[in-house]
Structure formats: structure tokens, C-alpha cells
Amino acid sequence: MENEIKTKVIGINVTSSVTLIALVDIRGNILAKDTLKTTDYPNVNGFVEALAEHIMLLSEANGGYQTIRSVGISAPSANFVTGCIENAPNMPWKGIIPLAAMLRDSIGLAVALGNDAHVSALGESVYGYAHGMNTFIIVTLGRKGVGSGFFSYGQPHLGTDGFAGEIGHCCIDVNGRPCNCGRKGCLERYVSIQGILQTAREMLEQTDHPSLLRSAGELTIEQLKTCADQGDELAREVWNVAGTTLGISLANYATVVNPEAVILTGVLLEHAKWMMAPMEKSFYDSLFHNIRSTIRLLVSPINNSDRDVLGASVLAWKVKEYSLFK
Ligand SMILES: [Zn+2]
Numbered sequence: 001m002e003n004e005i006k007t008k009v010i011g012i013n014v015t016s017s018v019t020l021i022a023l024v025d026i027r028g029n030i031l032a033k034d035t036l037k038t039t040d041y042p043n044v045n046g047f048v049e050a051l052a053e054h055i056m057l058l059s060e061a062n063g064g065y066q067t068i069r070s071v072g073i074s075a076p077s078a079n080f081v082t083g084c085i086e087n088a089p090n091m092p093w094k095g096i097i098p099l100a101a102m103l104r105d106s107i108g109l110a111v112a113l114g115n116d117a118h119v120s121a122l123g124e125s126v127y128g129y130a131h132g133m134n135t136f137i138i139v140t141l142g143r144k145g146v147g148s149g150f151f152s153y154g155q156p157h158l159g160t161d162g163f164a165g166e167i168g169h170c171c172i173d174v175n176g177r178p179c180n181c182g183r184k185g186c187l188e189r190y191v192s193i194q195g196i197l198q199t200a201r202e203m204l205e206q207t208d209h210p211s212l213l214r215s216a217g218e219l220t221i222e223q224l225k226t227c228a229d230q231g232d233e234l235a236r237e238v239w240n241v242a243g244t245t246l247g248i249s250l251a252n253y254a255t256v257v258n259p260e261a262v263i264l265t266g267v268l269l270e271h272a273k274w275m276m277a278p279m280e281k282s283f284y285d286s287l288f289h290n291i292r293s294t295i296r297l298l299v300s301p302i303n304n305s306d307r308d309v310l311g312a313s314v315l316a317w318k319v320k321e322y323s324l325f326k
Contacts, residue, residue, distance in 0.1 A: 016092070137262045
């Protein structure tokens, strides 16, 4: 049929390790998924070629390529305004990467690219707790980084250059740990998985307190949780420090934005049981008093692997339809 409405989009989540590709229908059902290893493609041209091939195969196996409306991509340091990944500190491709234009030229469909944290906020606003909220903050606690985006009066606040909400690169210690962004003491060096493990290693070095962590070999976040579960004081203190640090930063952020909620997401939360109480305490203790009684601190109900592809699918619906095959 001429001008038939297309009811499916592709949502893609690019991270430094894995890229998840999902076929999503108009109701937000994930119909099919595929992955590729981002680390297999040190050259971005090879990555785009592989991505295009995976999109074709996924589409052909699920109703045909002609049924796909558009593509949305979530990526670190991506700029919705330019469609480029710009100087991503944790990615294999350096400089300015025009990923949206490259993929559009390769597959002949409209492609929108958004910053991972902003895309998470989009997913949360359509499919999560932020549904119906006008002003809210999303903070993603990841393996290496901490991302964030926020909506104001029902609209994503992108900022003049598309980089609003970079709480992970707000400085909490001018003489602190070096960050991949080139500065020192950024929040994400302390409350990402890598940052928390570094705190644990430093505490182990600085004291001679007995701890189960001392026999853990190369420390992992799973071990840090397990040791805290078993009553290990040093492990619990690591979580305590991380939670307190994060709570204060979230309170500062919320005091500036005055949102209905701060919603937490990200892979760290799968292990962070012992961080939650100190985080919540320091958050409410540090908030501006006039907003303390209304604001909610929540953990997203959407699972981590689905949220970003769902958010990317929302982004795909926002881009104007375009097809070389019409
Ligand atoms: Zn930084």
C-alpha cells in the first residue's frame, strides 16, 4: 500500500564494550535483539558497516526492511544537535564521529543520535517512573562513568551545545583522582564501579584492618557486595563513603533543578545494596530545606539492558521519516 504507516523502529545502544540493537514496535515491545562487540571495531567505518549488516539481518528476519520507519542511537558523548559523537573519553574512536550521517548513508533510513544519559531520560519519560512528570533528573551509574539528563517543563534540557547534565564531570575534589576528560576530581572517578573499586583499593592500602577483601585477588564489584553481605566492616565502609559522596552530589544537583524526582539507573545498582541507605541519608540531609518534603529519590523500574534501546526507539520516532527506498 502507498504511504503505509510504518510501525517499527530500530533502537541502538552503543557502549564502550557492547552495542545492543533492538527492533521495537510502536507500543514499546522489543520484538527482537542482536548485539555486537564495540571493541571488535577500533575503526568506526568497520563499526558502521557491521551495524548496517546487523540492522538488515534483524529487519529481514522480522517482517522486512521496508517495515522499519527510522533508527535511534544512544551513545556516550553523543550530541543530538550535531548527530556526532564528540571526543568520547571512554570510546575507541577519537575526535568527532558523525555517526548519524554515516549510518543514514549506509542504510538509507533516517537516523537520530542522542547522548546516552539524555536517551535514558527519554526512555524513562515514556516507559518508566518519569511518565507524567514534568521536571525530573535521571542519573546513570555505570561501569566507568556517571551520566545524567533532565527534563524541564516536559522537555529534555539539552543545553546550548547539547551537553547539559554532565554531573559525572562535576568536580568534587580539585586535587582528586585524574579523569579521562583531562581534569581532576570528577564525581565519576568516585561513584562509578571503577571509582568505588579504587576507593576500596586505597582503603586497603591505607589501613591494616583485617578484611575479607584482602584475600579477594583482583577486586570486583560483586566481591565488594558479597563481603559487605558477610559483615565485612571495610567493605561496608567503602559503600558508605560512595553513598555519602553520591548523596551530596545528587542533593546539589536537585537543589539547582528542583525536580519532582531523581531517578537512578545503571549497572552499578545491581550491586549497590549497601550504598543505598547512606546515599539516601546524605541526599535528604544535604537538600535545600524547602524542596526536601516533595522530592523523590527512586530507582528506575526498567531493566538496564532494555532502557537504553527503548529510549533510543523513542528518539527514532522523533526524527522525520526519510527513506532512499520510497
Ligand atoms: Zn571528568
